Amino acid sequence: MRYLLTEEQKMIVDICRQIVSERIVPVRAELDESGTFPREIIDEVGKSDLFRIFIPEEYEGMGTGIFEVCLATEELSRGDLSVATSYAASGLGIIPILIAGSEEQKKKFLPGLASGSKLAAFGLTESEAGSDAGSIRTTAKKDGDHYILNGTKQWITNGGEADIYTIFTMTDPRKGIRGASAIIVEKGTPGFEFGKKENKLGIRASATRELIFTDCKVPKENLLGSEGMGFIIAMKTFDQSRPAVGAQAVGVAQGALEEALNYSKIRKQFGTPIASFQAIQHMLADMETNLEAARALVYHAAKVIDSGEKNVTRLASMAKLFASDMAMKVTIDAVQILGGYGFMKEYPVEKMMRDAKITQIYEGTNQIMRNIIALDMIKRGVLQET
Amino acid sequence: MYRQVIQIKIAVCMKQVPGTMEIKIDPETNTLIREGIENIINPFDSYAIEEAVRIKERLADEEVEVIAITMGPPQSADILRESISVGADSAILLSDRAFAGADTWATSTTIAKAINKLEDCRLIILGKQTVDGDTGQVGPELAQRLNIPFIGYVSSILEINRSKMKIKRLMEDRYETFEINLPAAISVVKDINIPRVPSLRGKMKAKTIEIPVWDAKKLEADENEVGLAGSYTRVVKIFTPQIKHDTRMIEGTADEQVEELHKILKELNLVSGS
Numbered sequence: 001m002r003y004l005l006t007e008e009q010k011m012i013v014d015i016c017r018q019i020v021s022e023r024i025v026p027v028r029a030e031l032d033e034s035g036t037f038p039r040e041i042i043d044e045v046g047k048s049d050l051f052r053i054f055i056p057e058e059y060e061g062m063g064t065g066i067f068e069v070c071l072a073t074e075e076l077s078r079g080d081l082s083v084a085t086s087y088a089a090s091g092l093g094i095i096p097i098l099i100a101g102s103e104e105q106k107k108k109f110l111p112g113l114a115s116g117s118k119l120a121a122f123g124l125t126e127s128e129a130g131s132d133a134g135s136i137r138t139t140a141k142k143d144g145d146h147y148i149l150n151g152t153k154q155w156i157t158n159g160g161e162a163d164i165y166t167i168f169t170m171t172d173p174r175k176g177i178r179g180a181s182a183i184i185v186e187k188g189t190p191g192f193e194f195g196k197k198e199n200k201l202g203i204r205a206s207a208t209r210e211l212i213f214t215d216c217k218v219p220k221e222n223l224l225g226s227e228g229m230g231f232i233i234a235m236k237t238f239d240q241s242r243p244a245v246g247a248q249a250v251g252v253a254q255g256a257l258e259e260a261l262n263y264s265k266i267r268k269q270f271g272t273p274i275a276s277f278q279a280i281q282h283m284l285a286d287m288e289t290n291l292e293a294a295r296a297l298v299y300h301a302a303k304v305i306d307s308g309e310k311n312v313t314r315l316a317s318m319a320k321l322f323a324s325d326m327a328m329k330v331t332i333d334a335v336q337i338l339g340g341y342g343f344m345k346e347y348p349v350e351k352m353m354r355d356a357k358i359t360q361i362y363e364g365t366n367q368i369m370r371n372i373i374a375l376d377m378i379k380r381g382v383l384q385e386t
Numbered sequence: 387m388y389r390q391v392i393q394i395k396i397a398v399c400m401k402q403v404p405g406t407m408e409i410k411i412d413p414e415t416n417t418l419i420r421e422g423i424e425n426i427i428n429p430f431d432s433y434a435i436e437e438a439v440r441i442k443e444r445l446a447d448e449e450v451e452v453i454a455i456t457m458g459p460p461q462s463a464d465i466l467r468e469s470i471s472v473g474a475d476s477a478i479l480l481s482d483r484a485f486a487g488a489d490t491w492a493t494s495t496t497i498a499k500a501i502n503k504l505e506d507c508r509l510i511i512l513g514k515q516t517v518d519g520d521t522g523q524v525g526p527e528l529a530q531r532l533n534i535p536f537i538g539y540v541s542s543i544l545e546i547n548r549s550k551m552k553i554k555r556l557m558e559d560r561y562e563t564f565e566i567n568l569p570a571a572i573s574v575v576k577d578i579n580i581p582r583v584p585s586l587r588g589k590m591k592a593k594t595i596e597i598p599v600w601d602a603k604k605l606e607a608d609e610n611e612v613g614l615a616g617s618y619t620r621v622v623k624i625f626t627p628q629i630k631h632d633t634r635m636i637e638g639t640a641d642e643q644v645e646e647l648h649k650i651l652k653e654l655n656l657v658s659g660s
Binding site: 007008011012014015018019022023044047048049050052053062 | 582583584585586587588589590593
């Protein structure tokens with residue numbers, strides 16, 4: 001694939017690879033075990049300008065596109081999905097500001113996020129509202145020059161670590177999803193606190209916490225777009241972020257496949273490397289083929305988005321769906337190829353398998369992805385017809 | 387209100403070295419076999435460049451300029467570009483056929499001329515030594531020529547401003563803290579920092595930046611004071627030491643093996659006792 005990349009894109013890949021080999025691989029098992037947020041690595045990611053690729057040049061970004069974001073996310077995921085999730089989650093918090101932010105909001109919030117000195121987060125999910133985003137209960141009541149927020153967000157990636165939160169609230173609960181609004185809340189705002197840190201199956205080093213709002217007073221200038229636009233902003237955000245979840249899946253699968261292939265060439269049974277057995281060879285061949293197909297779909301979706309195409313929901317969802325199902329299969333097979341060793345924590349593949357699972361769940365479960373794809377097909381026909 | 391912009395120039399001296407610990411020497415010609423060996427920044431110099439960039443970030447209110455310098459053949463520009471990608475502002479390549487074959491004496495003469503040309507360098511940072519030559523002499527010699535203080539093996543810069551700095555250095559059995567006036571030259575050890583990964587902006591700048599090449603004429607150097615002609619030492623022979631392996635397998639039960647090993651070690655005077 002490398003020959004298809006521009007000079008700048010190759011630089012992005014090289015920087016990420018260096019961060020992975022020098023900073024991530026030596027500590028990833030320890031971070032996973034202790035569930036420690038990889039602050040030093042994220043600082044290094046920031047210093048390397050990798051957050052700038054989310055953001056246009058006029059706000060101190062690099063003015064690149066979703067494709068570049070996918071390249072960086074994939075490479076970081078190859079090393080550790082916790083780091084990549086923390087990185088991509090900041091992007092998920094940034095995208096709503098890019099989509100719906102006013103000039104003042106962009107000038108105020110984006111430069112700090114571009115340099116990586118500040119992290120962002122995206123707060124939609126609640127205990128009673130995940131896939132069913134219309135059921136959010138957190139409210140924002142207009143009070144003069146402010147909104148007063150009340151409610152609790154759940155499972156928020158970068159919770160407690162981020163400085164800038166895009167929060168989806170009900171400004172008019174009677175209207176259902178048409179009464180939802182997106183509001184920027186800064187860390188440290190009185191009435192904004194963090195709940196417990198979750199103990200997770202995978203991506204254990206990433207921070208997942210509750211956001212608790214108790215009469216939290218936020219200036220009305222922090223409203224993104226206008227009241228009632230919240231749901232549309234969230235859906236447009238996912239259109240751009242879902243290929244990056246696909247890129248996470250491609251990256252973690254790549255990491256697992258590399259481990260499996262190397263192991264199969266070294267591990268001897270019956271006097272010969274296990275890579276000489278057709279049973280293993282066919283597994284490796286399927287893993288590689290599915291991985292490359294997923295990568296092609298993710299890159300294609302990203303490039304279509306970057307071309308300015310408007311109807312990208314289906315393609316973005318397909319990239320996320322296919323790549324994450326592939327990653328789950330490939331990481332499970334990698335554990336299988338490593339056998340007993342694969343089951344042990346001394347080898348990285350069991351962690352990759354645990355990490356991969358989240359890509360089938362977050363930013364919309366794969367069941368929701370299939371709903372979205374099918375509904376869009378029924379509405380607009382088969383993709384290549386349209 | 388008028389604010390005086392204080393400019394602090396920091397020069398970082400670096401060298402391109404073979405990127406391997408297993409250097410092979412051609413026994414016929416006594417020269418390094420360079421085929422197939424990738425050249426890298428001398429590892430200690432990457433701590434030097436990182437520390438200079440950190441000083442620049444630390445003194446963000448003042449104008450600090452970090453200039454990377456190396457002397458070597460044209461391809462040495464690669465390590466200068468690499469230093470740009472991690473935050474150096476500019477770089478200068480000292481390159482001339484006349485510089486070839488320089489020992490530390492002639493090298494420090496050449497670099498001193500370049501530093502003088504830069505005017506008002508407040509600080510010169512070097513790695514504690516190179517991994518190919520291993521002498522550690524260029525830093526002190528350079529300071530001598532520039533008539534400025536030199537402190538080697540610095541492990542921490544505690545305070546710094548335009549006129550002085552406070553530093554800690556690592557000795558074999560202790561740390562020492564110094565306060566020295568600037569300009570000065572220091573060499574740094576690997577404890578001082580963890581060099582950063584290049585940035586995307588840095589890499590893009592490194593790709594296109596023009597690196598001026600200063601030759602003997604530009605430095606107004608006499609041909610007899612640089613390169614081989616200006617060197618007081620000659621490398622007569624370089625050789626790979628013959629490592630003698632004297633292996634003997636001890637056999638028998640564990641107790642017999644221990645007994646036998648103890649006997650051998652005693653004969654070699656490596657252990658005492660009965």
